[in-house]
Amino acid sequence: MSRVPSAYLHYAAKRLLQAVVVILLTYVFTFVVVSVLPGDPVTNVLRDPQNGFGEQEIQEIVASQGLDQPIPVQLWNSLTRFAAGDLGMSMRSSRPVSTLIAEVLPSTLVLASTALAVALVLALLIAYGTRFLPERFGQGLLRGAPSLFLSVPNFVIGLVLIHTFGFQLGLFRVIEPESFWATVFAAFALGIPVSAQIAEVLIVNLDNEARQEYATVARGRGLGQARLFFRHLLKPSSLPVVTVIALTVGELLGGSLITETVFGRTGVGSLVQRSVSTQDLPVLQAVVSLAAVVFVLVNLLADLVYPLLDPRVKLLGARRPREARPVNPPEATA
Amino acid sequence: MTARVSRSFFPVHAARRRLVASLGVASVAAALLLAGTGASQAADAPRNGGDVTFLIDSLGNTWIPNNSAISSFQGHIWGHVTDKLVYVDENGKASPWIAERWEQNANATQFTLHLKKGVTFSDGSPLDAAAVVANLDIWHAGRKSEGINPIGLFPKTYERAEAVDATTVKVFFKAPTLGFIPTLGYHGSILISPKTIALPAAQQADLGKTAGSGPYVVESWKEGGYVKLVKRKDYQWGPAAVGHTGPAYLDSITYKLVAEPTLRVSAVRSGQADIAYSPSPQELKSLKNAGFGVSTPRYLGFVNGLAINTKVAPFDDLRVRQALQAGINRQEIVDTVYTPDWKLATSFIQSNVPGAADYSRLLAYDPARAEKLLDDAGWVKGPKGQRVRDGQPLTLVLNSNPYLATSKAIDELLAQQLGKIGWKVVIRAYDVPTYGEKVRIGGAAVPAYEVTRSFIDAGTVAGILTDANNGENWFALGESDKKINELRDRIAGAGTAEARRPLLDELQRYVLEQGYFIPRTQIVQRIYVQSPRLKGERYNGVAYASYYTATKSK
Numbered sequence: 066m067s068r069v070p071s072a073y074l075h076y077a078a079k080r081l082l083q084a085v086v087v088i089l090l091t092y093v094f095t096f097v098v099v100s101v102l103p104g105d106p107v108t109n110v111l112r113d114p115q116n117g118f119g120e121q122e123i124q125e126i127v128a129s130q131g132l133d134q135p136i137p138v139q140l141w142n143s144l145t146r147f148a149a150g151d152l153g154m155s156m157r158s159s160r161p162v163s164t165l166i167a168e169v170l171p172s173t174l175v176l177a178s179t180a181l182a183v184a185l186v187l188a189l190l191i192a193y194g195t196r197f198l199p200e201r202f203g204q205g206l207l208r209g210a211p212s213l214f215l216s217v218p219n220f221v222i223g224l225v226l227i228h229t230f231g232f233q234l235g236l237f238r239v240i241e242p243e244s245f246w247a248t249v250f251a252a253f254a255l256g257i258p259v260s261a262q263i264a265e266v267l268i269v270n271l272d273n274e275a276r277q278e279y280a281t282v283a284r285g286r287g288l289g290q291a292r293l294f295f296r297h298l299l300k301p302s303s304l305p306v307v308t309v310i311a312l313t314v315g316e317l318l319g320g321s322l323i324t325e326t327v328f329g330r331t332g333v334g335s336l337v338q339r340s341v342s343t344q345d346l347p348v349l350q351a352v353v354s355l356a357a358v359v360f361v362l363v364n365l366l367a368d369l370v371y372p373l374l375d376p377r378v379k380l381l382g383a384r385r386p387r388e389a390r391p392v393n394p395p396e397a398t399a
Numbered sequence: 400m401t402a403r404v405s406r407s408f409f410p411v412h413a414a415r416r417r418l419v420a421s422l423g424v425a426s427v428a429a430a431l432l433l434a435g436t437g438a439s440q441a442a443d444a445p446r447n448g449g450d451v452t453f454l455i456d457s458l459g460n461t462w463i464p465n466n467s468a469i470s471s472f473q474g475h476i477w478g479h480v481t482d483k484l485v486y487v488d489e490n491g492k493a494s495p496w497i498a499e500r501w502e503q504n505a506n507a508t509q510f511t512l513h514l515k516k517g518v519t520f521s522d523g524s525p526l527d528a529a530a531v532v533a534n535l536d537i538w539h540a541g542r543k544s545e546g547i548n549p550i551g552l553f554p555k556t557y558e559r560a561e562a563v564d565a566t567t568v569k570v571f572f573k574a575p576t577l578g579f580i581p582t583l584g585y586h587g588s589i590l591i592s593p594k595t596i597a598l599p600a601a602q603q604a605d606l607g608k609t610a611g612s613g614p615y616v617v618e619s620w621k622e623g624g625y626v627k628l629v630k631r632k633d634y635q636w637g638p639a640a641v642g643h644t645g646p647a648y649l650d651s652i653t654y655k656l657v658a659e660p661t662l663r664v665s666a667v668r669s670g671q672a673d674i675a676y677s678p679s680p681q682e683l684k685s686l687k688n689a690g691f692g693v694s695t696p697r698y699l700g701f702v703n704g705l706a707i708n709t710k711v712a713p714f715d716d717l718r719v720r721q722a723l724q725a726g727i728n729r730q731e732i733v734d735t736v737y738t739p740d741w742k743l744a745t746s747f748i749q750s751n752v753p754g755a756a757d758y759s760r761l762l763a764y765d766p767a768r769a770e771k772l773l774d775d776a777g778w779v780k781g782p783k784g785q786r787v788r789d790g791q792p793l794t795l796v797l798n799s800n801p802y803l804a805t806s807k808a809i810d811e812l813l814a815q816q817l818g819k820i821g822w823k824v825v826i827r828a829y830d831v832p833t834y835g836e837k838v839r840i841g842g843a844a845v846p847a848y849e850v851t852r853s854f855i856d857a858g859t860v861a862g863i864l865t866d867a868n869n870g871e872n873w874f875a876l877g878e879s880d881k882k883i884n885e886l887r888d889r890i891a892g893a894g895t896a897e898a899r900r901p902l903l904d905e906l907q908r909y910v911l912e913q914g915y916f917i918p919r920t921q922i923v924q925r926i927y928v929q930s931p932r933l934k935g936e937r938y939n940g941v942a943y944a945s946y947y948t949a950t951k952s953k
Contacts, residue, residue, distance in 0.1 A: 125543050158461040158622065159546060159604035168622060227662065232669045239666045240452050240655050329657045331624035339623055343460060 077369065084361040091357040092147060092350055093140065099346050100136050143350065153347035157340065162351045165336060172243060173332035176251055176324070177317045183249075183256030184313070188263035188306075195268050196275070196298075197290045208268065214261035219320050223254035223327035242329040251328040255320045259313045266309045270302035304371070311367035318356050445643075449951035450651045451933060452672040454663040458623060458656050462606040464595070465541055466548050469587040471924065475676075476626050476654055477589050478943045481611030484512060484531070486638035487584030487855055487940035491699050491753040496638040497526060497590060497612070498583065506894040507575040514566040518636045520592035522610035528562030533593040535560040535570065545600040550587040552854065554579055575892050577899065578856030585855045586941050612636070614647040614947045626654045641937050641948050648935075648950045667691065667928055673951070674929040674944075680737050680805060683926070692929040695740035697921055698942035699752050700853035701860075702744040703803065704918035706873040711846040713793065718776040720914025723795070726769035726820050727813060729762060732920055736808045744918035746907045753896070754857040754903045761911045762918060769820050778821070786821035793821060798838045799828045800849040809919055841875045848873070851922050853941050857903055861890040864910070874915040882909060 127133050131142070146153055152162035191210050198204040230236045230250055237246035274280060275298060283297050322334035333352060340348040459470040464481075467473040484498040498512040518526040539557040541549035558571040572579065582588060592610035595603060602608050606620050614637065615628035630647045637644040655672070657663045663675035664682055668689070678686070683693050713719045733741050742750065745757045778786040778793045786793040795817065799807040807828050814824035829837060840848045850873075854860070865880075865887055866872035878884060886906045893899035910916050925942040936949040 122543075122549070126546065126548060129544050129546055154601060159463055159466075159600045160461075160622070161601065165622060224659075224662075228665070232665050232671075235669070238671050239657065239662060240454065240653075240672050326658050327662075329655070329659075329662070331621050331656075335623050 077365070080365050080368065084358075084365060087361055088354055088357045092144065092354050095350050095353045096140050096143060096346065097136075099344060099349060100139070143347070147350070147354070152351040155340075155345055155348045157343045157345040157348070162347050165348060166333070166351060166355065169332050169336045172330055173321055173325070173334065175248060176255065176321055176330065176332060179248060179252035180256035180259065180317055180320075180324075181310070181313070183252045184260035184263055185310075187256065187260035188267055191260070191264040192267040192271055192302075193294060196271055196294060211261035211265045211268070214257050214264075217258075218323075219254055219258050220323050220327050222257055223251070223324055226250045226254055227328070239329065243331075247328060247330075251324050251330060254327070255317065255324040258320065259316050262313060262316070263306055263309050266305050267302055270305055271298055274298045274302050307367050307371055311364045314363045315360055318359070445648050445935065445948075445950045446952075447648050447650075449649050450653070451649055451674065451946060451949070451951055452653045452655055453674040453676065453946075454657045454666055454672050455654050455676045456656070456658055456660065456663070458626065458654065461604050462609060463547055463600055463603045464589060464591045464609060465537060465550055465587075466546075468589050469551065474586040474941070474943050476606075476617075476628070477586070477611070478613075478939070478945050479615040479628055479652060479947065480609070480613045480617060481589035481591065482518075482526075482613050482636065483584050483588055483590065485580055485583040486640045487581055487699070488640055489696060489938055489940055489942070490751050491581070491855065491940055492640075493581050493584055494638065494640040496584075496640075497531075497636065501580060503580075506892075507577045507579070508572045510570045510572075510579055511563075512568045512570065514568065515636050516566060518612055519633075520594075520610045520612045521616045521631060522592050522594055524592050524594055524610075525565075526590060526612045527565045528568045529565075530590070530593045531568045532560045532562050533596050534588075534590050535568075537596055538588060542600070547600050547603070552582065552585060552587060552859070554582060575894055577893055577896065578858040581856040584940060586939075586943060615652060618651070624656060628652045628654075637947060641945070643948045647947045649946055652946055664928060667930060670930070672930075673933050674927055677804075677926055678928050680741075680926070683738050683740065683928070686928050690931050692927075692931060692933070693740070694927040694929070694936075694938065694944070695738075695923040696925060696927075696938035696942040696944075697742070697749055697751055697923055698853050698925070699855055699940045700749055700922070701850050702747055702749055702918045703806075703809075703849070703851050703920055703922040704744065704747060704916055705797075705847040706840060706850050706916055707914060708841055708846050708848070708875045709915065710841075710875040711843070713776070713778070713788075714846055716776050717913065718772040719778070719793075720917075721912075722769040722772040722776070722820070722914075723817075723822075723917055724762065724911065724914045725765040725772070726817055726822065727917065727919070728764040728816050729918070729920060730764065731816065732809055732812055735812055736805050737920065737923075741923055742921040744921050747910055747916040747918050748857060748860065748907070749921050752857050754900055756904045756907045758908055758911050761908070766820055773820065773822075780821045784818075784821055785823060792823050794823045794825060796825045796827065796844075796846055798834065798845060798847075798849065799826060800851060801828070801830060801834045803849075803851050803922075803924070806849060813919075841872050847917070850916075851924060853924075855940060858890060858893070858899065860903075861887040861906065864906075864915075876915075880913075883915075 124133070131139065134142075143153065152166070154160065155162050155165055158165070191207055194207045195204060198207060227239060227250070231239045231247075237244060237250060239247070241247060242251070280293065280297060283293055288297075318333070321332060322337055324330070325332045325334035326338055333355075336348065337352050339345070340352070453475070455472060455475065457472045459467055459473040461467050462473065464477070468477050482497050484496060485493045486496040487493050497515055497518060499515050500513050502511045503509065512531065514526070514528060514531065520526055520530075524530070535557070537547070538550040538553045541547045543549075554572065554576045556572045556574045556576045558573050560568055560570045563569050570579070590612055592612075595609050598608065606617050606626065609617070614631055614634040616631050618627045618629045620626040629651045630649065632646050634646045635644060657666065660675075660678055663672070664678045664686070666672040667675045668686075668691070683695075687693050707714050707720055707723070709715055709720075729743050733739070733743060743759065744762060745759045746755050748755045750757070773786055773793070776788075778788045781787050797810045797813065799810050807826065810824070810826045814826060817824050838845055838848065842848075863871045864873050864876075865884060866877050867884070867887060876883060883906070886902055886909065890899055890902045890906065893902065911918075923942075925944075927944055929936075932952045933946075934950055934952070937945045937947070939945060
């Protein structure tokens with residue numbers, strides 16, 4: 066057994082290195098993409114006819130920001146600052162990027178974790194329902210729920226929730242988007258599509274597990290439905306769900322952009338939205354890199370947790386981690 | 400409709416058989432109720448207290464005063480947090496504010512401002528002559544090395560300002576600058592504490608650290624989220640023109656960002672907020688019918704229209720430009736795209752600008768004249784009704800202005816109207832960054848640049864039309880048109896408004912007759928929907944709402 070921890074360490078170190086490379090590449094990629102986009106952000110703002118600047122004044126202002134330098138020089142300056150932990154200044158607002166992110170991060174974390182909880186509960190309810198709900202109470206319909214949830218865009222869900230619960234029923238005030246109930250409804254808007262993916266995997270696995278001998282035996286012993294579900298079927302069926310949850314982090318981050326805008330929340334998503342529309346490169350880079358960090362870390366965590374949940378994987382995983390992956394290897398999307 | 404439906408929701412259920420009748424009764428009752436509260440409120444003296452929430456589509460980019468004060472969004476907040484030297488009302492009339500009175504020399508190159516005594520910024524420092532000089536200097540020059548811009552519309556002829564004593568400022572210009580006093584009432588010319596001005600840009604960008612002398616101060620704010628203002632109890636220096644100089648009546652004003660226009664309006668309808676900014680024009684009628692206040696103040700500036708690039712064929716031909724001027728049915732634009740709140744253009748400047756002339760006869764819809772002009776210019780109607788010359792179809796490319804939501808709808812209507820006289824219209828719609836990159840005034844590929852632009856003094860007009868003094872050369876005329884150049888120089892050099900008026904008249908007639916500028920409508924860029932409980936707000940010369948004089952009933 067002493068080889069296992071060292072193999073883990075080796076494995077973890079390798080994955081960490083990969084993570085750093087992914088983050089660096091993300092940073093460079095973002096920089097290049099934003100730099101080659103048509104138009105440069107500063108002169109676009111300055112050229113707004115309301116400002117009435119002459120061409121020479123615009124050039125002076127551009128030079129003062131170092132934006133007249135060649136792209137590789139700008140990239141190098143930006144990278145060295147980033148490596149030193151300095152996220153730079155927002156070109157749009159002239160405030161430190163780290164301050165901007167610190168302001169919006171808590172709101173997004175609350176929304177994302179609430180949405181994940183909503184998604185898990187919904188997925189569990191749907192999965193339980195598809196297994197044990199009598200046909201005449203819509204078991205078949207329930208099986209269609211995940212595809213329905215996935216196909217309705219989350220801004221539509223958001224708008225329906227706002228109009229129904231915010232305006233018609235008055236359960237929350239739209240102008241206080243960070244309040245408890247507004248957060249819960251925003252979490253539903255964000256969590257519903259995510260729950261679909263989790264439910265889908267859970268249903269398939271429950272079906273598989275239910276066909277196993279032990280389940281038949283358990284049923285034969287006269288075990289109640291709920292007991293069978295929670296004590297026997299759920300745990301083995303949940304293993305791939307861990308992977309799916311890790312993958313939904315991306316979904317939560319991406320979905321928060323829309324959900325935050327619709328609900329008027331001030332989070333990372335709305336910061337990205339404003340930064341994209343003004344091509345605020347330092348902020349975009351910091352946020353995209355942050356997202357890469359989160360995504361890579363969560364997937365790494367899933368990889369490390371997975372063998373612990375399933376002893377069969379653990380043995381294989383210690384020696385040859387690559388084959389020990391679940392059906393959807395996380396790095397395929399990282 | 401939401402408000403009415405939700406109000407009548409329960410009565411309808413209670414009396415299902417009389418559904419239609421009860422719906423009607425409920426909505427009439429609601430309307431009477433709303434009208435009643437309005438009337439009783441108007442009779443009362445202004446009452447103190449109350450909090451209002453203003454829903455806005457954006458809070459702009461930065462809060463560095465110079466860089467943000469001319470934004471369409473932040474101007475709302477600056478208008479409450481800061482004061483100006485001069486008040487300019489919705490008719491362009493300049494009146495005293497922090498400057499109690501002023502004098503100028505005969506040729507408008509030297510001005511003396513006399514300041515109100517006892518005015519302080521919210522950080523405690525006095526608003527004295529030294530503070531005014533510090534403001535004038537940074538408006539003129541900015542601090543470019545730090546990314547603090549000059550104020551684009553501040554007169555470029557500025558030389559220097561000096562504090563004669565604590566309440567007297569003398570300002571010197573290199574050339575006659577008749578527009579200086581009105582410019583002091585412009586939304587960019589906000590007075591900021593010298594302590595704030597001395598701060599580095601990164602700290603000026605923190606709205607909470609910026610001190611003005613206005614009736615409200617920033618209590619808290621979150622970027623992209625909200626700005627909460629609370630009233631300053633010791634405020635005593637409001638502009639006399641608004642009929643009130645003491646502290647504001649409302650306790651607080653919260654500007655809250657809600658990006659979705661229907662959500663902003665629904666929130667006001669359901670009573671969750673008091674004011675919704677920028678609703679869509681199509682909603683206004685039903686909102687008015689439901690008893691909500693709808694304001695569409697015009698601002699001082701150019702009308703919404705097209706500046707024609709005379710270097711691009713076929714617009715180098717006077718007859719083609721005149722045909723375009725006559726081939727547009729402006730009344731139909733107002734009727735179709737807008738509501739009666741929008742007014743027909745009478746010149747290329749808004750009719751409320753002092754010095755605006757009425758040349759509506761030059762803007763009359765006359766398709767027969769347009770067709771004749773095009774025939775004369777050699778553009779012959781082909782079999783499908785499309786005009787062609789030398790194998791080339793008669794084409795106009797319109798780049799819809801992404802800053803004005805209704806712009807594309809107007810362009811589509813223009814395409815129909817011009818199509819009838821054989822003109823092919825190509826519409827290009829870009830997002831803001833692409834538009835900023837591709838569409839420039841006078842750009843070789845831009846035959847018609849859509850203008851929506853505010854200014855305070857008509858004197859600035861002359862500086863924009865040609866390329867003299869770094870002018871923007873709207874019609875790509877350069878120095879080629881002797882008449883427009885002569886008018887420009889005489890307008891710029893005029894020492895008094897009386898001497899300038901006939902010259903401005905002549906300039907407007909000439910520009911319209913030559914088809915250099917093709918007006919579409921007078922512009923209403925700022926639209927407000929508000930709760931009937933809120934009364935007494937004022938709109939200044941650039942159509943910003945001020946709630947300094949407003950009250951809210953229970």
